[in-house]
Amino acid sequence: MSLDTLAIIWFVLWGVIWTVYFILDAYSLGTGMIFPLVTKNRKERNQLQETIGPFWGGNEVWLVTAGGATFAAFPAVYATMFSSLYEAMLLLLFALFFRGAGLELMHKDDNPLWQKFFKWAFTISSYALPLLLGVAFSNLYYGLLLGENGYEGSFFKLLHAYSILGGLVFIALFMTSGALWVMIKNTGEVVSRSYKIAKFAAPVAAAAIAMFFVGTMNESRIADNFNEYPVLFSAPVATLLISLATIYFIFKNKIKSAFASVCITIFALSATGFIGMFPNMLISRIDEAYSLTLYNSSGSQKNLQLMFIVAVIMVPIVIGYQIWSYTLFKKKITTDEAKGY
Amino acid sequence: MDALMLSRIQFAVTVGFHFIFVPLTIGLVILLAVMETKYARTLNPLYRRMADFWGKLFAINFVLGIITGLTMEFQIGMNWSEYSKYMGDIFGSPLAIEALVAFFLESTFMGIWLFGRDKISPKLRAFSIWMVALGTNISALWIITANGFMQNPVGYVIRNNRAELESFTALVTNPYAWYMFFHTVISAYICGAFFVLAISAYHILRKNELEFFKKSFKYALVMALFASLATPAIGHQYGTYVVEKQPAKGAALEAVWETGKGQPFHLIQIPDGENEKNSVEAISIPKLGSFLFTNDPNGKITGLKDIPKDERPNVPLVFWSFRIMVALGMFFIFATAYGAYLQVKNKLVDAKRYLKIMSYSxxxxxxxxxxxxxxxEAGRQPWTVYGLMKTADAVSPLATSQIVFSLGSLVFFYLILGFADIYLLIKYARKGPAQAINVQKGGVKHVS
Incomplete structure (x- = not known):
């Protein structure tokens, strides 16, 4: 295969890995967001811990893989993105610290202060992560101040109405996903409390997505592909329609369908973003000449070929045993039996 | 201080902190897997309790290892962007493969093992923890393959202003990486084994659950004895290879200034980097230096004076770190050999002083x-990739203030997490199995 073909394949794989991460961690982060709202005592907190306990680590590795794939397949993108968005990456890192530590350590001591600290560390991080990811990806669509000597902006230049709206889209979607996941996995009062949250979060998500698309068409640099090939508008339109379907399923109390629907919404939303970016990966607002595309930032042919073979073998195996792990924990968690961490 | 120095300090702090958790994970998981296997075979509840108790400590350590590992993936791009651009085509793929092959395996099966506790069969539990063990050890292999390239670059070609992958086979069969892998991973087994030895010694001293802790001690002792002997044996071969491939690091190990054949080994020695000499050399053993470096008593060692000043590492730092490592390595051999003697003579329980020393070690x-x-790593300086790229050329174009902020906040959060971890490990280790495991099951105390 030619280098260009391989680079395009890796761009698609890169998008797929990010999308799988968003879909999977949406429910674990969403569970973290609603954690203090739906749990009233230790037993219920154990229950929610167990709702995501067996899976969140495996979900997070998709993020690590997305980072590793960026490094391996598009080294220049990895280097520019991580060093340009320095403070944002640092905050993302801290959120990842306390999401994991908060969840796993909160009940390791009986001191109420300890428990409160790690519980809130877990919850706040669960909001911070989608917010930061939303802001980061919106800025990829919006374009960065990339000039001759790399990034010429600052952290605060990343915060504008459009990117914050992107963060809110992620928060609302992930919260919906988390609330539905808690309902699917549990019995008891946490289910009815989560239902209330889902009924609120899903319409917010749909509204935020609609506003975000308006912003994308007017503010961002990824509108060109859609204007050139109008058939591509089917992706954002599908995103919106499916997000409305989620609301419908929630109010009809078809929770599994609603959860599937929110996962497809995230898929369609991610697809919209990656379709719009193609073939760009880091768009410069200063001059197109400074943009990093999949062509000018990819690794060598040999490396991409090797990585492609590894991915073709390993990704199905990983997906296989991850699906198998879900079948082990099929039984609904009851408040009395839950052990948590 | 400039951005380069600050980035280097940040890397040293974060990788050093990460490497508090990793060796224990790699070592302890093997012992846990043995205990789970024993339980699956015999269904003797003693083994189940052993796996539960040591598993509780393992889980606390494991999550910190994961968290602090994320920093490593992030900051290579954040602080070393020039390195990432220049080396990414070669360095990135082992990292991506590490995630695909190792991280998924260990994280997914860790979840199954922790939460499947009462839902899956003992055989599946044992299988799960073996998969975690496999994942952590494969992870070490890939990250060290990446590091091995930095130590001894192979399988690359300079093209398009960067290093590009030429031979993946050369990359994965790099002898430097394999020496490092076995030396590092087996030293991690020492760490895991000494962790179990120390806590068991503490409880044996107090005659607490003797059967439980004597058995734990015995298992760990077997592993510690094997690992304490194997680590320096591999280390010696590795060392002679280092001398061949990185003469500057080799000379710094023993602070050899003058090139020559048949060099002595000084038992007591203090290097003076500024004046390019050793201020103290005492108890010298003729020809041993050359023998240790080259396996030949008359072998030639290149002295530091024959290496340009700006291509030498910080000699006292490398020298003293090496001495500390070797001295401790000797201690591990004596401590475990004496333990084996006590074990065979059945005198362990009464060897109070030995148990006390072990609990602190x-x-x-x-x-x-x-x-x-x-x-x-310090011995490779000033290179980040030996002979190819200097550390000074690898750093990101960042402002000093940005790194001050990141270093400060990283240290702050690491202190919180580090204290929480040490506090929990000591708390549960002291409690012993009876209480530590109950807390897991009960949720005895409800705080709302």
Whole structure:
């Protein structure tokens, strides 16, 4: 295969890995967001811990893989993105610290202060992560101040109405996903409390997505592909329609369908973003000449070929045993039996 | 201080902190897997309790290892963007493969093992923890393959203003990486084994659950004895290879200034980097230096004076780190051999002083392992990729203030997490199995 073909394949794989991460961690982060709202005592907190306990680590590795794939397949993108968005990456890192530590350590001591600290560390991080990811990806669509000597902006230049709206889209979607996941996995009062949250979060998500698309068409640099090939508008339109379907399923109390629907919404939303970016990966607002595309930032042919073979073998195996792990924990968690961490 | 120095300090702090958790994970998981296997075979509840108790400590350590590992993936791009651009085509793929092959395996099966506790069969539990063990050890292999390239670059070609992958086979069969892998991973087994030895010694001293802790001690002792003997044996071969491939690091190990054949070994020695000499050399053994370096008593060692000043590492730092590592390595051999003697003579329970020493020596493998990494990494300076790219050319174009902020906040959060971890490990280790496991099951105390 030619280098260009391989680079395009890796761009698609890169998008797929990010999308799988968003879909999977949406429910674990969403569970973290609603954690203090739906749990009233230790037993219920154990229950929610167990709702995501067996899976969140495996979900997070998709993020690590997305980072590793960026490094391996598009080294220049990895280097520019991580060093340009320095403070944002640092905050993302801290959120990842306390999401994991908060969840796993909160009940390791009986001191109420300890428990409160790690519980809130877990919850706040669960909001911070989608917010930061939303802001980061919106800025990829919006374009960065990339000039001759790399990034010429600052952290605060990343915060504008459009990117914050992107963060809110992620928060609302992930919260919906988390609330539905808690309902699917549990019995008891946490289910009815989560239902209330889902009924609120899903319409917010749909509204935020609609506003975000308006912003994308007017503010961002990824509108060109859609204007050139109008058939591509089917992706954002599908995103919106499916997000409305989620609301419908929630109010009809078809929770599994609603959860599937929110996962497809995230898929369609991610697809919209990656379709719009193609073939760009880091768009410069200063001059197109400074943009990093999949062509000018990819690794060598040999490396991409090797990585492609590894991915073709390993990704199905990983997906296989991850699906198998879900079948082990099929039984609904009851408040009395839950052990948590 | 400039951005380069600050980035280097940040890297040293974060990788050093990460490497507190990793060796224990790699070592302890093997012992856990043995206990789970024993339980699956015999269904003797003693083994189940052993796996539960040591597993509880393992889980606390494991999550910190994961968290602090994320920092490593992030900051290579954040602080070393020039390195990432220049080396990414070669360095990135082992990292991506590490995630695909190892991280998924260990994280997914860790979840199954922790939460499947009562839902899956003992055989599946044993299988799960073996998969975690496999994942952590494969992870070490890939990250060290990446590091091995930095130590001894192979399988690359300089093209398009960067290093590009030429031979993946050369990359994965790099002898430097394989020496490092076995030396590092088996030293991690020392760490895991000494952790169990120390806590068991503590409880044996107090006659607490003797059967439980004597058995734990015995298992760990077998592993510690094997690993304490194997680590220096591999280390010696590795060392002679280092001398061949990185003469500057080799000379710094023993602070050899003058080139020559048949060099002595000085038992007591103090290097003076500024004046390019050793201010103290005493108890010298003729020809041993050359023998240790080259396996030949008359072998030639290149002295530091024959290496340009700006291509030498910080000699006292490398020298002292190496001495500390070697001295501790000797201690591990004596401590475990004496333990084996006590075990065979059935005198362990009464060897109060020995047990006391063992219970405190839990910290020593951590010191030895981190000292070893200082030798490997500081000894490679001023290169980040030996002979190809200097550390000064690898750093990101960042403002000093940005790194002050990141370093400060990282240290702050690491202190919180580090204290929480040490506090929990000591708390549960002291409690012993009866209480530590109950807390897991009960949720006895409800705080709303």
């Amino acid at each position: 839990v910290v020593l493998p951590y010191i030895a392992i981190n000292a070893g990494w200082v030798v490997a």
